[in-house]
Amino acid sequence: SQQGEEDPQALSIQEGENATMNCSYKTSINNLQWYRQNSGRGLVHLILIRSNEREKHSGRLRVTLDTSKKSSSLLITASRAADTASYFCATDAGKLVFGKGMKLTVNP
Amino acid sequence: NAGVTQTPKFQVLKTGQSMTLQCAQDMNHEYMSWYRQDPGMGLRLIHYSVGAGITDQGEVPNGYNVSRSTTEDFPLRLLSAAPSQTSVYFCASSSLLTGGFHEQFFGPGTRLTVL
Numbered sequence: 374s375q376q377g378e379e380d381p382q383a384l385s386i387q388e389g390e391n392a393t394m395n396c397s398y399k400t401s402i403n404n405l406q407w408y409r410q411n412s413g414r415g416l417v418h419l420i421l422i423r424s425n426e427r428e429k430h431s432g433r434l435r436v437t438l439d440t441s442k443k444s445s446s447l448l449i450t451a452s453r454a455a456d457t458a459s460y461f462c463a464t465d466a467g468k469l470v471f472g473k474g475m476k477l478t479v480n481p
Numbered sequence: 482n483a484g485v486t487q488t489p490k491f492q493v494l495k496t497g498q499s500m501t502l503q504c505a506q507d508m509n510h511e512y513m514s515w516y517r518q519d520p521g522m523g524l525r526l527i528h529y530s531v532g533a534g535i536t537d538q539g540e541v542p543n544g545y546n547v548s549r550s551t552t553e554d555f556p557l558r559l560l561s562a563a564p565s566q567t568s569v570y571f572c573a574s575s576s577l578l579t580g581g582f583h584e585q586f587f588g589p590g591t592r593l594t595v596l
Binding site for chain 2: 376403404406408413414415416417418421423461463465468469470471472473474
């Protein structure tokens with residue numbers, strides 16, 4: 374399966390700290406996407422990085438993609454309590470397949 | 482725009498019953514899909530469609546049927562509900578890019594319990 378695997382599965386940090394989440398996958402992809410899910414809600418798209426891109430920024434988010442290592446990382450800088458959520462990577466190789474997600478807790 | 486809407490929000494079924502989960506989008510998206518989310522399993526793709534009249538199977542299609550008669554609607558049918566289908570179901574839609582999928586817009590989900 375090409376399913377992305379997020380790492381770590383859970384992360385707890387203090388407000389103001391940076392949070393880094395990693396995603397590894399198995400096959401060649403067209404793009405990789407990151408999503409956030411607040412408890413009990415649908416997923417919300419955060420950022421998309423194409424296979425020919427290495428880094429992308431959006432506000433406090435920074436995503437990198439290393440196609441040689443088949444991995445991506447999502448960095449959230451200066452975290453806030455409102456960033457508490459589950460985060461998923463999704464890989465596009467013909468179908469969009471989501472990982473199992475990782476839970477981020479930001480303590481005030 | 483309402484985005485992606487799903488009905489019902491909650492549903493309880495008895496084993497063997499059938500039902501249809503409704504999904505509609507008003508963004509003229511070509512691509513629509515259904516996922517189920519179970520604890521520790523992430524989102525698993527059930528069925529998807531790249532346009533009206535075209536559907537295909539995802540990772541876990543057994544026990545589910547779909548049809549796409551219009552661009553806007555993509556209902557998911559449970560033929561004979563089983564306790565293993567207890568889950569939260571999400572519908573999503575997006576436009577299609579050359580060479581890949583665009584960002585997905587998700588509905589609020591349907592929480593289904595099968596007794």
